[in-house]
Amino acid sequence: MATQIVMDRTGDTRHNFDAKNADALLKAEERFRELTGAGFTAAVRTASGEAVVKRTFDPNAEETLFFPRLVGG
Amino acid sequence: MFRQLLRNAKERLRLFLSERRRRARVIRDSLRRQPGRIEPSSRFVPSFRYGYGESEARGLELLKEWLSPEQFAQYDAKSYFEVTGCHSGKRYRISHGTSMNIYELDGAGRPRVGWCFVPKGYLVAGDVMLAQKIALETDERGALTVANKFFRVSITELAIDFYRGG
Numbered sequence: 001m002a003t004q005i006v007m008d009r010t011g012d013t014r015h016n017f018d019a020k021n022a023d024a025l026l027k028a029e030e031r032f033r034e035l036t037g038a039g040f041t042a043a044v045r046t047a048s049g050e051a052v053v054k055r056t057f058d059p060n061a062e063e064t065l066f067f068p069r070l071v072g073g
Numbered sequence: 074m075f076r077q078l079l080r081n082a083k084e085r086l087r088l089f090l091s092e093r094r095r096r097a098r099v100i101r102d103s104l105r106r107q108p109g110r111i112e113p114s115s116r117f118v119p120s121f122r123y124g125y126g127e128s129e130a131r132g133l134e135l136l137k138e139w140l141s142p143e144q145f146a147q148y149d150a151k152s153y154f155e156v157t158g159c160h161s162g163k164r165y166r167i168s169h170g171t172s173m174n175i176y177e178l179d180g181a182g183r184p185r186v187g188w189c190f191v192p193k194g195y196l197v198a199g200d201v202m203l204a205q206k207i208a209l210e211t212d213e214r215g216a217l218t219v220a221n222k223f224f225r226v227s228i229t230e231l232a233i234d235f236y237r238g239g
Contacts, residue, residue, distance in 0.1 A: 007192065007200040011131025039193070043207050049141055051207045065139070067204040068196070072221040073172040073189035 004031060006040070006066045025059055032057040032064070039069035083235070090232055132199025139203055156206050158213035165209050171201045173223060175209075190220035 002019040005012050015031060017024040036042055042054045044061045054064065137145060144154035153168040155178070164178040165188070172191055176184030192204040208216035 005135065007135075007196055007204065009128065009195050009197075011128040011197055011200065012135055041204075041207070043211065045139065051139065051210055053207070053211045065135075065203075065207075067200065067207070068192040068194050070190045070204065070208055070216055070219050071193050072219050073191040 002028070002062055002064075004028060004064045004066065006035065007068065019059060029057040029059070035066045040066040041069070042066050086232065086235060126197075129197045129199070132197035132201075132203075134199070136199035136203045139206070144206075154206075156209045158209050159211055160213040163213075167202050167205050167209075169198060169202065171196070171198050174202070175205060175220075176225065184225055187223040187225055188217060188220040189223060190216055 001016050004015040004017070006015070015028070017028050019025055019028075032042060036055070043051045043065045044054055044058060044063065046052055054061070058064070136148075140148060140154060144156070148154040148169075153166050155164050155166050157164055164182070166176045166178055166184055168174040168176075173187060173189045175188045175190075177186045177188060179185045190205065190208070191201050196204070205216075
């Protein structure tokens with residue numbers, strides 16, 4: 001089961017989906033596009049634990065984290 | 074006349090510092106009296122959720138999952154963790170918080186320049202720190218471009234400098 005984690009005011013919202021299911025994968029890709037289009041950054045972790053930013057949807061990613069656009073504080 | 078002004082300024086600073094110390098003592102004492110207060114050392118103990126908002130706890134859980142073992146140990150012990158900027162190789166210290174919580178470290182590991190950038194919207198501390206960590210580790214230049222810079226001001230250091238100068 002793959003997961004898309006979206007940071008929000010509740011901490012985060014998790015969307016789990018079966019990456020082997022074509023419909024679920026399509027829905028996940030749509031969500032990826034919507035979020036990144038809205039300014040969210042998508043990041044995944046490599047096997048060594050390093051964070052990598054993804055500009056395009058990765059159907060093989062087990063866990064993708066989305067955080068909102070950064071602004072000066 | 075200048076000496077008189079300086080003396081007055083010194084006296085006002087002394088009174089100001091003394092008042093701040095008194096207020097800090099009052100706040101510290103009142104926090105110690107709160108029964109639901111969480112000890113910093115128990116942050117990652119399973120029962121640490123007690124007294125915390127659920128959102129805050131979720132944010133910290135997520136942060137914990139994404140920190141490296143070294144960063145996690147450092148955060149658990151000191152309430153901050155350090156990251157390396159992907160472009161400059163500089164070290165940054167991210168302290169627990171949601172703003173003005175990033176310091177660029179000098180060669181000796183001392184905090185010098187502060188950087189302030191946060192994810193847009195209201196997010197809990199764990200989420201903010203995680204976004205800051207990923208940004209510095211994957212797009213340092215982009216993060217610093219939007220960041221506001223601030224300088225570390227310690228009231229103690231200011232007072233010492235003032236008296237030395239005086």
